[in-house]
Amino acid sequence: MTAERDLTDKSYWRMLASRGAGRFLVLASLHERPRHGYELARAVTQACDGCCEPTDAMIYPTIRDLTEGGYIVCHVETQGGRERKVCELTDRGREAYRAAAEVWRSVLPALQEAVEAGLNARIEQEVLS
Amino acid sequence: MTAERDLTDKSYWRMLASRGAGRFLVLASLHERPRHGYELARAVTQACDGCCEPTDAMIYPTIRDLTEGGYIVCHVETQGGRERKVCELTDRGREAYRAAAEVWRSVLPALQEAVEAGLNARIEQEVLS
DNA sequence: CGACGATATATAGTGTACATAGGTATATGA
């Protein structure tokens, strides 16, 4: 424990949410259409309304892992001297996406309840102050 | 990379979901009412419909961390010779819960979309086969 | 035409949290 982690700081929870949902949202984004790394990062950022913002160090190792596992295939497009590595899901990748979706479907109701109760707690506290 | 992680296996995604949402669900469960560790684990398991099942090694270190950070306070109840460490949220804990809820509120819509698209992908594949 | 920011890919080192697997101990029912 180097620095005192502050759980009242949203950045802590953003990190945790990114960890849990990051790869799932990457798969979902690639299911929409093939994308290259940079575009992928922006797509996930927009999907979360800027809440989890994947960094380069999240995107590129993820692409490498998914490629090695046969979940995506990538081909390099050269556009005006600038290289782009466009990735798309394989059948195996879609199978992984399906499995992830089923798991998250089970978790979502609990998450939703927890969110609602948490926002109500917020209101109660505001009323008191 | 010791063993080949199989992303088509739900247990992989359960692990990731637990990582992301575990502590948030613990806070939510404690917001409902004070609980002791063992009860907490069961409450979270039930909330997720058995999807993420927190282990002892998740619960007790979490309780320790939350106590050290001042997010919960615990008192020992002895019931028939068996000790129970009952924990409840402090104001600071409720503040942390609120911050977490706001973050998850932002992420939920994207997650929901991703889940729906993933389940549709499943149907498409079934139709094809 | 040079400085700068946006685009684009990639890795090394670090921090954090859950799982695995183990340990201790009491109450309860077959």
Add this chain to the structure above:
DNA sequence: TCATATACCTATGTACACTATATATCGTCG
């Protein structure tokens, strides 16, 4: 009595994202 449920705790490993850093091209503004 012996298995199971209850109840708490931790050492170690794994897996993920973040910070910082490196490289290189393109468009724009001064």
